Amino acid sequence: MFNNGNIAIIDIGSDKIFTKIGEIAKDNVFHIKSQAEVFYEGFMDGDWLQGDDVGETVIRCLDKALYDLNIKLAEIYIGVPGDFARVQVCSNRLNFGCSHKISANDLQTMADNTAPKNDGRFEVIDMQVVNYILDNKEKSIDPIGKTCYNLGANFSYNMCKKEFYNLFKTILAPYSRKIKFINSSLAESLIATDKEMRIKNSAVLVDVGYLTTDISYIMGGGLIALNTLPFGGGHIAYDLSYGLELPYNTACYVKSKIDFADNDGNITVRTDNGAVDIEKTYINMIANARLEEICEKITQVISNYKIEYPGYLKIYLTGRGLSDMKGVRTVMAKALNRQCELMNAVINSDEKNKIYLSTAGLMQFVVKSSGRAKQSFLSKFLG
DSSP: BSOOEEEEEEESSSSEEEEEEEBBBBBSOOEEEEEEEOOOEEEEETTSHHHHHHHHHHHHHHHHHHOOOOOEEEEEEEEEOOOGEEEHHHHHHHHEEEEEEEHHHHHOOOOOHHOOEEEESEEEEEEEEEEEEEETTTEOOOTTTTTEEEEEEEEEEEEEHHHHHHHHHHHTTOOOSSSSEEEHHHHHHHHSSSSHHHHHHHHEEEEEEEOOOEEEEEEEEEEEHHHHHHHHHHHHHHHHHHHHTHHHHHHHHHHHHTTTOHHHHHEEEEETEEEEEHHHHHHHHHOOOOHHHHHHHHHHHTTOSSSOOOTTTTTTEEEETTTBBHHHHHHHHHHSSSSSEEEOSSSSOOGGOOBHHHHHHHHHHHHHHHHHHOOGGGGGGGO
16 A cells, blocks of 8 residues: 655744654555644744754654654655755756757756755755746746757755754654655645646745744746745734733734734733733734734845746735734735735644644655656655
8 A cells, every 4th residue: 555664754833843654655645644743942033042942842743753653764854944945046958959859868967967056054955847948938847758949947956054954864863764855835835836827927925934934936846036034923922912911822812813804892811810801903903013014024025036926926825823813815915915815724624633734735745756756857856
């Protein structure tokens, strides 16, 4: 039934670490055997908020997932968050001199003769094809068998910070000899955005997490830009805590009750001084102000793209920092002055077996990488 051995997938969130353990079946589905999640201090601005906490938390989460399983791990995949990732796009071109039928060897030659610039601070973890361009006109993801006089290619190289790479290689070495890394934003963008739209045009996915917001610009099959903002849903809760003079945990509860379409009445919270009624209008105003600030930063990022993101294309929104607030799509669409589509941060309703969109993206990426490893030249970049 299964193609590979037992695989662990570790999703590094800005407030939680998630682990899924399972196997890939012959139907190309990742079957989950066990899972775990653990809170920790998180990261922001490209650094851990409590460095000593990270390795211990990762091991604790993995051990928790492995607790009832008497197995060995064939491979471990780690999702690299945007704060620790970098994307570089490189181009190459082949001039055939006559009408030429494109072969796999042509694509291999282009890949072999293309390499990203690296100052030593980053580790290249994989390469994805953004697109191929035939005779400066037709864009294609798979041009094999087509004919052209010259063939251009845009490759997207995913990298992660050396410190991140070395940390996880070290702490996970006792669990498996095969430790691989995936750009989390790439994996999530591939599962969340429309493939046809990416091939014809491009797409932007905004993932608002707990402490950070990742903005992924994807074209064809690869990222062409990746930016991270030091703001997330946790900052909305902090603003509510400060503005309403509430304990942070109580403010998180208030945030979870927000409905931007409903300004009537109050939200009742319990405090040390008893029950307190807070006007929804005031709550929504505080949350809206932070969302507008985040949207302003997102707009600045998009306006600075080297390849323009046309105004008629929508922005995909997701993230656990948004998922507990109703009406957030309308608020952000207005602030961004763009059409927006809100993707559910949780893709199943089973509380005990909850799967977040970011983790689902990693699972799908692992399945597809495993399936093509023996036949695609891209597999050499996957370790």
